[in-house]
Amino acid sequence: MGVEIKIDGLSKSFGKQLIWGDVSLTIPSGEVSVMLGPSGTGKSVFLKALIGLIKPEKGSILIEGTDIASCSEKDLYEIRKLFGVLFQDGAMFGSMNLFDNVAFPLREHTKKNESEIRNIVMEKMDLVGLLGAEDKLPGEISGGMRKRAGLARALVLDPEILLIDEPDSGLDPVRTSFINQLFIDLNAQIDATFLIVTHDINSTRTVPDNIGLLYHKHLAMFGPREMLLSSEEPVVRQFLNAQTVGPIGMSEEKDADELAAEGEIEMPPLPPIPMQLEPSSGIQRHRQREPGEWCRLNGITPPPGSFEGTNAGLAPGS
Ligand SMILES: Nc1ncnc2c1ncn2[C@@H]1O[C@H](COP(=O)(O)OP(=O)(O)O)[C@@H](O)[C@H]1O
Ligand SMILES: [Mg+2]
Numbered sequence: 001m002g003v004e005i006k007i008d009g010l011s012k013s014f015g016k017q018l019i020w021g022d023v024s025l026t027i028p029s030g031e032v033s034v035m036l037g038p039s040g041t042g043k044s045v046f047l048k049a050l051i052g053l054i055k056p057e058k059g060s061i062l063i064e065g066t067d068i069a070s071c072s073e074k075d076l077y078e079i080r081k082l083f084g085v086l087f088q089d090g091a092m093f094g095s096m097n098l099f100d101n102v103a104f105p106l107r108e109h110t111k112k113n114e115s116e117i118r119n120i121v122m123e124k125m126d127l128v129g130l131l132g133a134e135d136k137l138p139g140e141i142s143g144g145m146r147k148r149a150g151l152a153r154a155l156v157l158d159p160e161i162l163l164i165d166e167p168d169s170g171l172d173p174v175r176t177s178f179i180n181q182l183f184i185d186l187n188a189q190i191d192a193t194f195l196i197v198t199h200d201i202n203s204t205r206t207v208p209d210n211i212g213l214l215y216h217k218h219l220a221m222f223g224p225r226e227m228l229l230s231s232e233e234p235v236v237r238q239f240l241n242a243q244t245v246g247p248i249g250m251s252e253e254k255d256a257d258e259l260a261a262e263g264e265i266e267m268p269p270l271p272p273i274p275m276q277l278e279p280s281s282g283i284q285r286h287r288q289r290e291p292g293e294w295c296r297l298n299g300i301t302p303p304p305g306s307f308e309g310t311n312a313g314l315a316p317g318s
Contacts, residue, residue: 005161035214102121103117128182
């Protein structure tokens with residue numbers, strides 16, 4: 001379940017400013033993918049392009065045979081029904097309680113009666129751990145709860161694709177861990193395609209099946225988590241390991257002098273690849289890979305100490 005998103009040669013500019021160009025990747029169905037990148041690299045613009053809120057100048061976004069980048073408004077309206085979206089701030093209506101906020105898409109887009117709506121809303125509130133908070137106003141609850149409520153609302157139309165913009169922004173590390181666990185548990189339960197945009201490296205290292213990195217107006221790399229976490233490619237390596245040594249500078253790219261000065265400094269070794277987060281509910285995810293599977297299949301020896309507690313971190317054949 002969940003549907004695949006096939007993106008080819010996508011470019012977006014605002015006026016003369018290119019945001020990103022020639023972005024090509026396939027976001028696999030039913031898997032959890034993270035799109036990472038420094039602030040201002042166009043991650044939110046990318047999500048908006050995927051739901052047709054922003055029109056790219058070049059390229060295509062194929063979902064079940066429809067090209068979002070060029071289809072008619074009518075087709076777009078239909079295809080949008082596949083999506084659930086959680087925007088950065090949760091985008092709750094401040095004057096409505098959580099129940100009405102979560103019920104909103106059902107009242108707008110379906111002909112369901114109030115008792116059917118109540119059942120669906122309560123089911124989704126339960127899924128995100130907010131049962132009992134239906135009567136609260138968005139202003140009365142914590143940022144973490146608001147994000148959960150936004151998530152419940154994104155789930156009410158049973159999406160095939162869930163787009164989530166910076167779920168961890170403004171959350172403390174513990175709440176971030178809880179919401180990450182919630183994503184993995186939800187993915188196991190609803191089997192939709194998840195695309196999470198973030199600049200949080202800790203979440204990126206443990207949550208997704210796949211990682212993409214937007215950097216300097218292009219997609220530096222997209223692929224399985226283990227591929228990026230074991231990559232020696234300088235930009236990927238620097239960003240995913242939060243290192244100062246590498247081509248990424250304080251503001252943008254380092255200049256030639258800065259890089260030359262660094263030429264002598266050795267890159268710190270790659271840290272171990274952590275285990276991927278597993279569902280807490282006992283429900284198995286269809287897409288959960290064995291730890292070290294990608295490395296093994298591709299003959300890559302993961303950094304020492306990877307996949308602690310399993311045999312998967314050992315070099316092939318040892
Ligand atoms: N509607 C718009 N019109 C003009 N420029 C925009 C618009 N939306 C975003 N931008 C610009 O696109 C760039 C990327 O923005 P954004 O996608 O929000 O970055 P990120 O989410 O990665 O932090 C920024 O420079 C921003 O100013
Ligand atoms: Mg953003």
